[in-house]
Amino acid sequence: MADTDHGAVGSAASGPPPQTVPTAVDRLARVHRLGELTDVRRGVSPLRVVTVGWGSAAIALLLTVLIRHEAAGTAVFTPANSALHALSIAFLFIFAAGTTYGLRGLLAGSRALYLYDGGIVHTDRSGARAVAWPEVARLRRIHQHRGQDAAGRLLGYRLLTRDGTSFVIPLIPVDGHDAFVDRIVDSVRRQHCPIV
Structure with a gap:
């Protein structure tokens, strides 16, 4: 028995292709009132x-x-x-x-990030967690280490919530930028949360 809801992702014809969203993720997003699904990033299988x-x-x-x-x-x-x-x-x-x-x-295990207008749902082996943008405490940059004090290339961000949970959002640039991560950074900035 499949545990997926076949909802479409994206708001315009130029948006991302339709994705399947697990029922547990859809339910969490509705309970936390995250709004419309805008994008999905799945980790490597x-x-x-x-x-x-x-x-x-x-x-x-x-x-x-x-x-x-x-x-x-x-x-x-x-x-x-x-x-x-x-x-x-x-x-x-x-x-x-x-x-x-x-x-x-x-x-x-498998990991995925489901980006909504009002927040994000992170899934991994331990389950699914929904985070509305107002619940974000800060985003911390993750850099490739070059030396003792030198920060190298930006690899992604660690999203930390007000209740102490956290998860990694990897940076996957295409043509020099990552639109998925850019939307998360913009949403967190609008909440006046620190990005360190």
């Missing part, structure tokens, strides 16, 4: 993350075993033999990174 992560880990492990087998065939030290050993170590690191990436995706 956990299945895709697991497939990419564990698939690359399996390939790296296979290549490591093949290279080790080839390198073990000769007991004499040669530059080629040494290069094969170095390459097998590199593939072991790829194996570890792929395994970790897949595990993180599996643990995180």
